[in-house]
Amino acid sequence: MKGRSIILDHIGDIEVAAYLVDGKLDDLLIDDIDAPRPGAIFRGICDRPIKGQGGMMLRLPDGETAFLRAGKGLRPGQPLLIQVTGYSEGGKAIPVTDRVLFKSRYAIVTPGKPGLNISRQITDEDTRDNILAIAHEVFDSEHGLILRSSCEGADEAEIAEDIVAMLSLADAVLDDAEGTTPEALTEGDGPHTIAWREWSSVANVVTDTGSFETHGVLDQLAALEGALVPLGEGTMYVEPTRALVAVDVNTGNDTSPAAALKANLAAARALPRALRLRGLAGQVSVDFVSMSKAHRKQLEQSLRAAFKNDPIETSLVGWTPMGLFELQRKRERAPFPKQLFANL
DSSP states (O other): OOSEEEEEEEETTEEEEEEEETTEEEEEEEOOTTSOOTTOEEEEEEEEEETTTTEEEEEOGGGOEEEESOOTTOOTTOEEEEEEOSOOSTTOOEEEESSOOEEOSSEEEETTOOEEEEOTTOOOHHHHHHHHHHHHHHOOSSSEEEEOGGGTTOOHHHHHHHHHHHHHHHHHHHHTOOOSSOEEEEOOOOHHHHHHHHTGGGSEEEOOTTHHHHTTHHHHHHGGGSSEEEOSSSEEEEEEOSSOEEEEEEOOSOOSHHHHHHHHHHHHHHHHHHHHHHTOOEEEEEEOOOOOGGGHHHHHHHHHHHHHTOSSOEEEEEEOTTSOEEEEEOOOSOOOOHHHHTTO
8 A cells, every 4th residue: 555544443442543654554543541641631739849850749630640840839739730741651640741732733822922933844935924814814812823834735714713723722721720629621632633633634544444454554563562673684672661661683694794784774764663653762772783883973863864753752862881872752652552452
């Protein structure tokens, strides 16, 4: 299957979305019904400051807790509007931010940050002027507005409707920010909504029931249950532990310096996809095949290029004294749920 396709389906009651490039699984979204979705907005109640970290623990509904990294000036008992930024790890507090955003397919409303901005990816000046004119007609608010790259070529009425809907949602949520008890104000977006918002401008969308099976997605998911990632120029094993994600790169029978560099470059290109599909994040330690230090710069360039277009924020930390390469990856997705696909 040539081209780019989005496959929207359900496995049982779980919403799932797959992004295929020429038939190969490139990205995967799976709803986690046991945790608040990233993007969900709460009225949290400040509970206690975390000394030494400058953060604040907050109470959420149903006895859950959240952690706000920047808690300066907050006091226990104070209500605060917060948004979930990722998934918690091993029963830890849910990570949140107080910089709440309201995202749709075409627009992002930014409370507390006034101004009207348009994506730099839209370079044609006439197109930019037309899109800004649409916004000026319907957006009159103290909030800020960012017009996304997906506005280019989109229907003008749809852009206007999107802006109005996000503005109305922002106003409604902000009006409900005060209170003495924690409360969920929005649920956050599920995989299907995110796929429409982030992927659909460059892909064909399939919504037929059972499309994960008919389009070969289920077969590709089976490979994610194991740690092995074939490279063609060697192998890579990606294994999550409690403390970190361990990645081991190996060559085949050829142990020459050229083979080592080939395998390492192939691993660098494959690593973002391997982490993305498995929902792995946090500290990532990569044990590349031993090679000369002269080749390290070339490998680092390949890593930077590979992660440049990855949707998950990843920092390339660098080499350790033991020769491992470390990365720090934001925990925006839940780990791949092997148990969900075990009986398929």
